[in-house]
Amino acid sequence: MTYLLPALAAACVLAGCAPTPPSLDARDGFMTTLQGMCGQRFEGALSYAIDPNSEFANKPISTEVVCKADAVRMPVQVGADRSRTWIFTRNAAGLELRHDHRHPDGTPDAVTMYGGMAKEGGTARSQSFLADAYTAKLVPGAETNVWTVSLSQDGSVLTYRLDRHDKPRAEFVLKRVAG
Template identity: 80%
Template sequence: MKSIIPVLAAAGLLAGCATTPAPVDTRDQFMATLQGMCGQRFEGALAYAIDPNSEFAGKKISTQVVCTAEGVRMPVQVGEDRSRTWIFTRPPAGLELRHDHRHADGTPDAVTMYGGMAQAGGTARAQSFLADAYTARIVPGAETNVWTVSLSEDGTVLTYRLERHAKPRAEFVMRRVPG
């Protein structure tokens, strides 16, 4: 009887391990959410800006979700300006957001590819990205930037929010365009 007890205990431990679900990585879930939006268009406007004379004020803002082998790209149009693209990738180090800025001829702007990695605590529908050292070097004052990108539960509203020094700086709210 003594030899059966350790075997039963070990079997119980193994059975417990087999039923324990693997931890869920919300960064993977967020990328899956974005990839599920491929081809969708969103239009909206600046909902908030610390500067009322912002270059975005009074202009239509739109984007379309474009999926690639490397990740998800969201070209952003502000009025007639098509110089911006948000790029989401899933490198081994985590979930990354980059802001690609280009001139009309396609050449990179001096201030481009800034952004950072997602911080812990995001969800399948919202992630916050902390400015990295590269961003702090090329964008004066941006060392504390946090960009939060979120999608409403019903998938119809995309929100992009920028905070700097723990204060709201700008927010775009865009609604999905049917079709």
């Protein structure tokens, strides 16, 4: 059996095959995609909500991609409300999404920093984040939340979708603003 390994290696060299490089982790790829969007603005609106009277209904929604050394932040403006920021971080535990909610004076809202880690199977253009225990405790009913953030192939459309109990709850579709 040990004689097979050198023979296979020699056959590979003669055939010109090269070792396959390790694939980029999709979570790293997603962060790279976001970092490639630094400074870009997106505008749009709520395209779907389980509650037609949602606070997001009939209001413009916008965000800008702000890159920091340790995170990508996307401050979200809904109408005149600037209280929300999506924060993406890549750390040893994985890829994380947090929702930072603030009062106008900058103090944290009672419901803030909820979110969770990206689940397996994402891509460099789309990741889904599962609610963590902190979120389940902070937001009643949110224990099954899944937030999916996707960017179209050409980078012109950013979609943020929330599912709860395996059903769509809300979706924002934002288009890149030429700058």
